[in-house]
Amino acid sequence: MGLNMKSVIKVSNLTQIFFDQKVLQDINMDIFSGEIFGLLGPSGAGKTTLLKLLTGQLKPTLGTIMVLENDIRYLDKMIYHKIGIMMECLGLYERLSCYDNLKLFAGLNDVPKDKISQILQKVGLWEVRKRSVAKLSKGMKERLAFAKAIMNTPKLLFLDEPTSGLDPSNASSIHDLIQKERERGTTIILTTHNMTEAEKLCDRIALLNQGSIVECGIPKEICLKYNHQNKLRICLLDGKIIELPNHSSSAKKVKEYLEQGCIQSIHSTEPNLETVFMELTGRKLRE
Amino acid sequence: MKIKHSIIIAEKQCKDMLKNKTVLIQFLLFPLINIIMEHSVTFDGLPEHFFTKMFAVMYLGMAPLTTMAAILSEEKEKNTLRALLLSNITSIEYLVGVGGYIWFVCMLGGSIFFITGNYKGYEGIVFLGSMAVGILISLLIGAVIGTWSKNQMSATSFTVPIMMVFSFLPMLSMFNETIRKVAKITYTQQISLFLNQTEPIKINIENVIVILFNILIVSILFRYAYKKYGFT
Ligand SMILES: Nc1ncnc2c1ncn2[C@@H]1O[C@H](COP(=O)(O)OP(=O)(O)OP(=O)(O)O)[C@@H](O)[C@H]1O
Numbered sequence: 073m074g075l076n077m078k079s080v081i082k083v084s085n086l087t088q089i090f091f092d093q094k095v096l097q098d099i100n101m102d103i104f105s106g107e108i109f110g111l112l113g114p115s116g117a118g119k120t121t122l123l124k125l126l127t128g129q130l131k132p133t134l135g136t137i138m139v140l141e142n143d144i145r146y147l148d149k150m151i152y153h154k155i156g157i158m159m160e161c162l163g164l165y166e167r168l169s170c171y172d173n174l175k176l177f178a179g180l181n182d183v184p185k186d187k188i189s190q191i192l193q194k195v196g197l198w199e200v201r202k203r204s205v206a207k208l209s210k211g212m213k214e215r216l217a218f219a220k221a222i223m224n225t226p227k228l229l230f231l232d233e234p235t236s237g238l239d240p241s242n243a244s245s246i247h248d249l250i251q252k253e254r255e256r257g258t259t260i261i262l263t264t265h266n267m268t269e270a271e272k273l274c275d276r277i278a279l280l281n282q283g284s285i286v287e288c289g290i291p292k293e294i295c296l297k298y299n300h301q302n303k304l305r306i307c308l309l310d311g312k313i314i315e316l317p318n319h320s321s322s323a324k325k326v327k328e329y330l331e332q333g334c335i336q337s338i339h340s341t342e343p344n345l346e347t348v349f350m351e352l353t354g355r356k357l358r359e
Numbered sequence: 360m361k362i363k364h365s366i367i368i369a370e371k372q373c374k375d376m377l378k379n380k381t382v383l384i385q386f387l388l389f390p391l392i393n394i395i396m397e398h399s400v401t402f403d404g405l406p407e408h409f410f411t412k413m414f415a416v417m418y419l420g421m422a423p424l425t426t427m428a429a430i431l432s433e434e435k436e437k438n439t440l441r442a443l444l445l446s447n448i449t450s451i452e453y454l455v456g457v458g459g460y461i462w463f464v465c466m467l468g469g470s471i472f473f474i475t476g477n478y479k480g481y482e483g484i485v486f487l488g489s490m491a492v493g494i495l496i497s498l499l500i501g502a503v504i505g506t507w508s509k510n511q512m513s514a515t516s517f518t519v520p521i522m523m524v525f526s527f528l529p530m531l532s533m534f535n536e537t538i539r540k541v542a543k544i545t546y547t548q549q550i551s552l553f554l555n556q557t558e559p560i561k562i563n564i565e566n567v568i569v570i571l572f573n574i575l576i577v578s579i580l581f582r583y584a585y586k587k588y589g590f591t
């Protein structure tokens with residue numbers, strides 16, 4: 073993957089309890105420098121809670137979290153110079169213009185003023201820079217919040233459901249922005265319950281269910297791991313579908329079809345993330 | 360504590376307030392009523408600049424308190440304060456920025472009373488000084504309410520009765536002996552008594568003790584609210 077495997081976030085034996093509810097249970101994970109890491113899970117799985125813990129907005133009940141070699145329990149506020157955060161509630165000033173919102177956060181992070189215009193152009197909000205946030209569309213607000221999060225050219229970028237509730241074209245423009253950030257070398261941690269998004273964007277994912285990580289790894293490999301059927305599905309020109317074991321014993325049969333020239337397509341039968349998640353938890357991602 | 364951060368916050372507050380009519384009106388209401396009353400109502404036996412002194416005290420009990428509570432609770436409700444605190448700013452820097460700006464605007468409003476009251480020299484300094492202190496205490500009370508409340512709705516339900524007490528007690532105590540006795544323990548009444556002295560104005564020990572006591576209580580309340588509820 074071309075990643076240097078330096079861990080920028082290390083979570084050990086993390087458990088989070090609210091009153092008497094265990095919201096996160098014995099979480100262990102490493103996030104490596106330069107990767108896009110996805111936290112995937114249904115509503116209430118604890119994704120936002122985990123993100124808040126990783127960014128020091130909550131203190132862990134049990135366990136340790138190291139972020140850029142700082143223990144989050146004894147957080148030095150200076151670390152926020154190196155971190156960008158976009159939470160579900162975007163935290164924008166509704167009455168201020170796009171430009172003034174960014175100017176505020178630029179000032180607090182000692183970012184030079186010309187960077188503001190640069191970023192506004194990058195996220196495609198230059199034309200509406202003078203419009204107050206209250207008058208922006210949801211997609212625009214989301215992009216502005218993204219702009220705010222990358223204002224300080226962070227080493228680590230946390231995104232809580234960056235595309236939830238956006239139409240495909242708005243979502244895809246956010247995806248492009250995320251990819252561009254990653255190319256710059258930023259490590260990105262995002263949450264989503266959209267598994268297509270996860271497959272498209274993430275180098276690695278953790279599947280979260282009821283506060284526990286049920287699977288963690290490269291999306292493709294996770295799917296292959298749960299490819300119990302391990303079959304070849306052959307669609308013939310006459311519309312018939314034939315499934316053969318993915319094994320040398322099928323070679324003769326496949327060769328026959330090929331010689332007859334009656335194959336329309338051949339697929340493997342590995343499941344997608346959605347199906348894997350169903351198998352692991354008996355729950356759907358979107359409930 | 361970086362003073363630059365506070366200035367940035369004050370700048371933001373300035374832009375935001377210009378677009379926030381419900382807050383803006385707070386600063387204009389009493390000074391305007393005062394100008395009208397001073398010019399239109401006169402009758403025998405009415406003490407000199409009676410309205411200026413009355414409305415100045417009402418203003419300092421009301422405007423800073425409601426504004427501070429409204430701003431703080433709105434920032435909490437809309438998660439903008441959280442976003443700020445995640446950008447390396449400390450709670451103190453924020454309070455100094457917002458509080459300092461509101462204090463400044465309130466003093467601008469206060470100077471209208473200074474003009475209509477025809478204050479000069481020593482008296483003028485004393486008048487502005489007591490405005491400054493009164494506005495500061497009201498700001499702190501507003502900060503307590505704002506910190507205590509999750510959202511604007513709950514802030515308003517605290518603000519209205521508390522603001523009524525501090526703002527109206529001095530006026531009501533002109534008409535009723537019992538109220539006058541109770542009102543003595545409030546900073547607004549002390550400032551009112553202080554300003555309404557027959558000349559020459561002098562600072563007496565009771566004014567100072569009550570006002571210091573008020574500051575102490577409000578500071579303790581603020582510490583408690585901040586520890587318990589924080590800014591997010
Ligand atoms: N401050 C809190 N106090 C008590 N319980 C909380 C608090 N925050 C979250 N929870 C609980 O923790 C659980 C996980 O919530 P969380 O917001 O992390 O889920 P999520 O995976 O982000 O869900 P969604 O996809 O809907 O955003 C929920 O059961 C929620 O009720």
Ligand SMILES: [Mg+2]
Binds near residue numbers: 120121232
């Ligand atoms: Mg969430």
